[in-house]
Amino acid sequence: MIRDVVSSVFLLLGALSCLLGALGLLRLPDLPARLQAATKPQTLGLLLILIGTAVRLEFENAATLVLVILFQAVTAPVISQIVARSAYRTGTLDRDLLVIDELTARVEREDGARDAGDDRGK
Amino acid sequence: MTVVRRWPQILWLTVVWLLLWGRVSPTIVVGGVVVAIVVTALFPLPLVPRLPFRPWPLLMLAGFLVGDLFRSGLVVSVETLRYGSRSRAGIVAVPLLTRSERVVTVIAAAAALTPGSFVLQIDRQGGLLYVYALGLRGAADAEQVRVQMRRLQERVVAAMGVPA
Secondary structure (H helix, E strand, O other): HHHHHHHHHHHHHHHHHHHHHHHHHHHHOOOOHHHHHHHHHHHHHHHHHHHHHHHOOOOHHHHHHHHHHHHHHHHHHHHHHHHHHHHHOOOOOHHHEEEEEEHHHHHHHHHHHHHHHHHHHH | HHHOOHHHHHHHHHHHHHHHOOOOOOHHHHHHHHHHHHHHHHOOOOOOOOOOOOOHHHHHHHHHHHHHHHHHHHHHHHHHHOOHHHEEEEEEEOOOOOHHHHHHHHHHHHHHOOOOEEEEEEEOOOOOOEEEEEOOOOOHHHHHHHHHHHHHHHHHHHOOOOOO
């Protein structure tokens, strides 16, 4: 009985978190922001759902779930980083939405320095 | 005989095997070790000097990251609900505390779990991380991201950092 309640609470919270992630995919303005929605609330939702499931299972089946969340937590950041980087490089990222951007400033400075160097070389 | 020197990998693969079976019996343990040795011998990873293993700081780091995962889920959800398409972000340069490539890798992975942010670009020569953070409104928020990333780095370095 208590197990059922605990499990339901976790499952519902997990589902809510996944729902918020999906909503973020729709509502947030650009790719990196949407990536956040796809990784953060989704991973948290999965974790909560797995906890909710583990409460109901026998130990030997629950042990495997540890692997599920572990590999999710290890792979999600790698993928989001690669996608975000390509987004930045290909200009899919909406620069108007950034309140501060220290990377572009630097890239421009470096390009400027390189151009100046080319001029001197001529 | 390099297989013997790869014992941590064999141990880890055996643990994965046991978790997949979900129980421990002599047959499964022996089977797991045999499979782990075969896999390690067939697909050798480059042998690199081992990072220090400090169980207690590592456990603290793991706990901290789980807490971060909860907070980031919350932060991103709030950002979605409150601002939606009006949400703003920023890219902040953060000084790196370590030079070790593997520690930087762990820091970048851990940063992906901190609320609303992930690493966009790593500048190893300059010792800088460029961190994208969602939900920034001004310079004060950028400063907060730097403080947050610094704390995270300190934890990672405490757990597995090596003097550079």
